[in-house]
Amino acid sequence: MPIELNATHDPQRRSFVASANEEGADFPIQNLPFGVFDDGRGARGGVALGDSIIDLAALLRSGALSGAAADAAMAASKDGLEDLFLIKPDQLSSLRRALSDLYAAGSADRAKAEEALVPAASATMHMPARPAAFTDFCTSADHILRMARNGGREPQPAWMTLPVAYNGRASSVAVSGTPVIRPRGQVAPRGGTGPEFMAEPMLDFEVEFGAWLRGPGNPLGETVSMQKAEELLFGCCLVNDWSARGIQFYEMILGPHLGKSFLTTISPWIVTMEALAPFRVPGRGRTEEEPALLEYLDDPEDRRSGGLNIELTAELDTGSGPHRIVRTNVAELFWTLAQMVAHQACGGAPLENADLIATGTVSGAADEARACLVEITELGKKPLILPDGTQRVMLEDGDTLAIRGRALADGFVPIGFGECSGTISRARNP
Template sequence: MTLTDHTHNPDARSWVLGSENHADFPIQNLPFAMFSSGGSKKRVGVAIGDMILDLAEAADFMADDARKLGELGSRADLNALFSCGAEAMRTLRHAIFDLLTDGGKQADIEPLLYRASECGLHMPFTVRDYTDFYTGINHATNVGKLFRPDNPLLPNYKFVPIGYHGRASSVRVSGSDVTRPKGQTKAPDADAPSVGPSKRLDYELEMAVWVGQGNELGAPIDIADAKKHIAGIGILNDWSARDLQAWEYQPLGPFLAKSFHSSVSPWVVTMDALAPFRVAQEARPEGDPAPLDYLFDEDDQATGALDVTMEVHLSTAKMRDAGQAPMCLSKGPMTAMYWTIAQLIAHHSSNGCDLNPGDLLGTGTLTGNMPDSVGSLLEITNGGKEPLALPNGETRTFLENGDEIIMTAYAEKAGAARIGFGECRGRIVEGPLG
């Protein structure tokens, strides 16, 4: 797809009322999600303005090649649909675009639109494997400083896209409550650990990369082909219990400190929708080592980063009781990624590991290089030492029960329609053991 693809034309208009200049879902976006309406079964929907198009129903009005894909809209997750690969999904995108812009189709298609406010949204994919990377170099530096003030980044950081396997079973869609985990913690001066609810519960602002077409075990994906394997992206909140993590994580990495819950946004924004926002990979400063061959692709270096802005908002119980709007905690760029998405795909499969449709890759916490673009409370409060003052007089070092974190993301620039991601929301509730 070139940048002159007609689906990116900012002047394109859908006949769907209210979709024009919609903050998140104009005709140029067309993200996918799993939705249900009125107790019906889950099926694939496409967002257009404040409405959701039932993909499988709309398939009847598409030409042959797109119709077969659209029929996969009746499945219980997006896995089968996106396993068809990026090129097939582009054909489908064009078919949906045509139905929603061609006034002659309005009478047929309008009955297949559902009011989003009356629908439920569900996990977009069945996640088999979840891998969390660590591409946020500012975050890695900030966290490293807490442990190693003089030497925050380890020697492998600029060569290896560092990542680890996360827990797939506990990934939940936006809106699901987050039960405060309990676990072992040990104070530095204590002889032994004690067990109780986490006292240092945090969020982590990440983007979610969804794998579309997979690869066979033993057959790495070349970086030049990586694009074809990306279904799209969303927002990820990698909730973290810092006190559990500090005690458990050596020598094999984070485990229970993360596996209690991870939240993803329901809408999958395709790489096609984001094409106008591809930018050069600039997180790697002059003087850093060049990517090793298997991680280097000229086109990827020139256009492999995404000019997407991410925001974190906090709503406390007191704020809600007083009718106050959530407070913005940070606003930062996705270009804080030290590695491109294509580099993550190429690295992950470079040892022969097989990726599969619906695999979730987290970017790692993305902290910008400004004081107001910091992706976790751990960093904002300097490890809990400098409480954050909220406008209503409350303070926070870490999250309290009743706190709700709302993450949003969007891409915007002159000469292009704004592409939004919807939101990723979660509220902390008391755990079963207090």
């Protein structure tokens, strides 16, 4: 069943935290995403609001929360959000409602609410949870077709009937700001006589969107329906699945391995599915020329509201300031999040609490929606030229790539996800 809109989505609601009311703010009072921060007094759970963080442990000590809201805040106040993922949806809703009331303009408990605020600038963000597993999908038709075209081949037909994916390396998923150390591996340079072990010469980014799953999932051997898949979605984040193209292109017989396992960056804040309820749009659907959805991936509600209207942008800073090089939208994906989850479990693989999935490169039809450098440069044939004249075929040491997201819907306050960024560091000695 779709999440119903409630008072927390009210576009007229404002906060006494002035920065939350500013135009373009990622974290207005309608958002209230969860994360883990440390301001020098230990890592603990919090909620972003404007340029501040609501310290949930401090709020609990003040007595400002009670009942189901207090129980949920207790789960969310730890140094990892795994327990929060296990609470019932109505408990999470109770906490969001309580926080929305506490931090609204005219709050009856403003003094207690203010005491629990921490300046975001004074805090370091941690991983919100440790992923039980990480699966990276490939769900953009435009990305798949461009990559095939660049390689001079036809794509495997499976992409039109199922959401293609690989099981990634959960241990190398890291929070925004983690240095991107250029990996080493086997690469077959053009004109060479064989592979060489070397620093990756073709380091790329991929603008992606991610979702954290709540538990419990399915036992080994059992499947997950589309309706259950939707219920397992806890919240979303931004993802950059950094790609070592030279290593990747040489090694891909079974699928990606070292070309993808050195680092995946995520944004630190988890925007709940409840907060995203106003931004749901119809799923991609299929044309008469495309294969019909198989029954296990087809659901009337997913057709009506399985997509998300979330604009994603990427900015590249080569030393002279950031320049936007990508603007795309999650709504253009060929597959929905629920379809990804249902397919992941269709063979009986157990889904677990705090599983993380990513959409793969979120490329759209427009040139500005090419969401990685391989697409932008057509595999190096057309270098990217920035406004200051700088050229890039692939990322160089010292470059910083930052991804941002913005959920949009007429009549509602836009909400964001914070930044998902990383700076390239030179390869370490072998």
